[in-house]
Amino acid sequence: MKDMITANDLTFIYKKEDGRQDEAALKDININIKKGEFVAVIGPNGSGKSTFAKHINALLIPTSGKVVVGGFDTHNEKDLWNIRQSAGMVFQNPDNQIVATIVEEDAAFGPENLGIPPQEIRERVDQSLKAVGMEEYKNRAPHLLSGGQKQRVAIAGVLAMKPQCIVLDEPTAMLDPSGRREVIDTIKKLNKDEGITIVLITHYMEEAVDADRVIVMENGKIALSGTPKEVFQRVDDLKRIGLDVPQMTELAFELRKEGINVAPDTLTIDEMVVQLCQ
Amino acid sequence: MSIRTENLNYIYMKGTPFESKALDNVSVNIEDGEFIGIIGHTGSGKSTLIQHFDGLLKPESGSVFIDDVDITKKGVNLKAVRQKVGLVFQYPEYQLFEETIYKDVAFGPKNLGLSDEMIDNKVRKALKMVGLDYKESLVKSPFDLSGGQRRRVAIAGVLAMDPETLILDEPTAGLDPRGRDSILNEIKMLHDKYKKTVILVSHSMEDIAKLVDRIIVMNKGKCILTGTPREVFKESKMLIKIGLGIPQVTLLMKRLREKGINVSDDVLTVEEAKREIIKYLRGRKDD
Numbered sequence: 001m002k003d004m005i006t007a008n009d010l011t012f013i014y015k016k017e018d019g020r021q022d023e024a025a026l027k028d029i030n031i032n033i034k035k036g037e038f039v040a041v042i043g044p045n046g047s048g049k050s051t052f053a054k055h056i057n058a059l060l061i062p063t064s065g066k067v068v069v070g071g072f073d074t075h076n077e078k079d080l081w082n083i084r085q086s087a088g089m090v091f092q093n094p095d096n097q098i099v100a101t102i103v104e105e106d107a108a109f110g111p112e113n114l115g116i117p118p119q120e121i122r123e124r125v126d127q128s129l130k131a132v133g134m135e136e137y138k139n140r141a142p143h144l145l146s147g148g149q150k151q152r153v154a155i156a157g158v159l160a161m162k163p164q165c166i167v168l169d170e171p172t173a174m175l176d177p178s179g180r181r182e183v184i185d186t187i188k189k190l191n192k193d194e195g196i197t198i199v200l201i202t203h204y205m206e207e208a209v210d211a212d213r214v215i216v217m218e219n220g221k222i223a224l225s226g227t228p229k230e231v232f233q234r235v236d237d238l239k240r241i242g243l244d245v246p247q248m249t250e251l252a253f254e255l256r257k258e259g260i261n262v263a264p265d266t267l268t269i270d271e272m273v274v275q276l277c278q
Numbered sequence: 279m280s281i282r283t284e285n286l287n288y289i290y291m292k293g294t295p296f297e298s299k300a301l302d303n304v305s306v307n308i309e310d311g312e313f314i315g316i317i318g319h320t321g322s323g324k325s326t327l328i329q330h331f332d333g334l335l336k337p338e339s340g341s342v343f344i345d346d347v348d349i350t351k352k353g354v355n356l357k358a359v360r361q362k363v364g365l366v367f368q369y370p371e372y373q374l375f376e377e378t379i380y381k382d383v384a385f386g387p388k389n390l391g392l393s394d395e396m397i398d399n400k401v402r403k404a405l406k407m408v409g410l411d412y413k414e415s416l417v418k419s420p421f422d423l424s425g426g427q428r429r430r431v432a433i434a435g436v437l438a439m440d441p442e443t444l445i446l447d448e449p450t451a452g453l454d455p456r457g458r459d460s461i462l463n464e465i466k467m468l469h470d471k472y473k474k475t476v477i478l479v480s481h482s483m484e485d486i487a488k489l490v491d492r493i494i495v496m497n498k499g500k501c502i503l504t505g506t507p508r509e510v511f512k513e514s515k516m517l518i519k520i521g522l523g524i525p526q527v528t529l530l531m532k533r534l535r536e537k538g539i540n541v542s543d544d545v546l547t548v549e550e551a552k553r554e555i556i557k558y559l560r561g562r563k564d565d
Contacts, residue, residue: 043454044454044455044456044457045424045425045426045453045454045457046424092452144296146320146321147320148320170452173451173452174451174452175320175481176318176319176320176481176521176522177481177483177521177522177523178319178521178522179320203452203453203454203455206526242454242455242456243454243455243456244455246526247484247525247526247527247548248526248530250548251527251530251548251551251552251555254548254549254552255552255555255556258552258556260555260556260559269526269529269530269533272530273530273533273534273537276534276539276555276558276559277534277537277539
């Protein structure tokens with residue numbers, strides 16, 4: 001499979017207001033994310049997750065090293081719009097991302113700016129709202145929607161740009177449990193049905209369990225990387241970094257300490273039930 | 279400090295097409311010194327309810343008693359009520375504005391017209407409660423701190439008013455697991471050591487299960503259930519139906535019971551789940 005995103009020796013240093021340089025926020029990061037992959041990025045605050053995410057759609061440009069998105073090097077300013085069209089971003093606070101007073105106008109904002117013919121905008125907006133399950137709400141005012149619904153509208157706005165990849169920076173941090181489920185189910189569906197590459201930044205380990213790959217960041221570096229099963233069974237490492245593990249993995253870890261033979265890479269309730277019922 | 283509401287009703291945007299009943303006959307009772315968790319779907323009325331506790335909203339009908347004084351009546355000194363009830367909003371760090379941590383925390387007591395010495399006392403105490411350094415607070419800007427630390431400053435600003443009750447609306451939203459645990463530990467200490475009445479609004483069932491004495495469940499403007507975490511999380515079907523979750527370990531126990539395995543269903547933490555499973559497995563061996 002082809003690469004969607006590659007980062008080679010990516011280093012990024014924020015400049016302070018007085019011109020002095022801060023410590024590097026990203027240090028020699030090397031990542032390949034394949035087309036169609038669902039990657040979850042976890043790590044404590046300040047570990048560089050969001051800084052990395054902002055490199056994917058060229059909101060930040062590497063201080064050294066390079067990032068290539070959909071074949072475009074983010075150092076090349078002339079490819080900026082191609083990059084932003086390939087990789088859409090969804091942020092934490094839904095209220096900061098909604099620009100229009102009607103749901104479907106909000107979803108149309110991106111393609112309108114691309115100068116796409118009205119007929120095609122219509123089609124794209126309808127398709128996008130349908131893909132996130134918000135077509136019934138297309139004539140509603142966004143401020144009267146729930147948090148989960150607003151985030152789905154934000155995702156529809158990105159989808160209408162027909163991106164190959166969507167980067168979501170803690171999209172569920174401000175949502176209640178059912179809002180979180182709505183958003184995560186939508187992301188999974190877009191990944192499976194539409195083949196869109198997903199980069200999901202999250203503090204909720206339960207959301208990372210469904211990814212193809214989990215990348216753990218610490219102090220601007222990649223501390224661990226692998227399938228959820230590979231990463232989450234390293235309970236001690238994750239706790240040292242200051243992260244949670246899914247409750248079922250922690251329970252498996254504790255039971256193993258007592259000599260009970262359950263798999264160390266147990267992630268879900270279903271897996272635990274099967275093992276205990278044997 | 280006790281808080282009691284009687285048949286509280288509140289209507290948003292009354293007389294417009296968007297009119298909606300945000301609180302529907304809510305009667306709750308919070309005892310002095312209790313640690314209360316309020317859970318509910320977005321729009322269930324949680325935030326509307328807590329804003330009645332310090333008189334920020336006036337009900338359509340019904341009463342709010344703070345230490346047996348009805349604060350919805352005319353002539354009540356709301357300023358005094360708000361000093362007793364400290365409210366920490368969501369993302370309180372967005373409300374910081376002063377140039378040093380100290381000045382920000384001192385803002386509330388200063389507005390009370392206290393002497394510099396009394397203000398200093400209150401600020402020192404508040405900083406200590408949330409684990410911030412006094413000396414550093416004099417010179418450092420709150421904007422040079424991490425998100426979790428900034429939130430501490432905001433909470434200290436409320437504590438400096440010396441409230442008897444502290445209400446926190448989603449105090450851990452957006453924090454990483456370590457930041458979350460340390461803020462929650464401090465809130466627990468405010469309850470255990472400083473004997474504050476604490477009301478915690480949260481979407482995290484795991485946090486609520488670990489911390490509080492009693493839970494109030496809100497749905498569609500109504501208080502539909504109150505009880506200890508064990509009592510409330512037993513109602514898993516209902517909680518899921520109204521858009522809430524239950525802790526994963528509690529759900530595991532339910533699923534095991536459905537398979538005919540005899541484990542207790544009022545398990546709330548990993549530690550308790552471990553004990554139950556070991557008990558079951560060892561018991562099976564002896565058969």
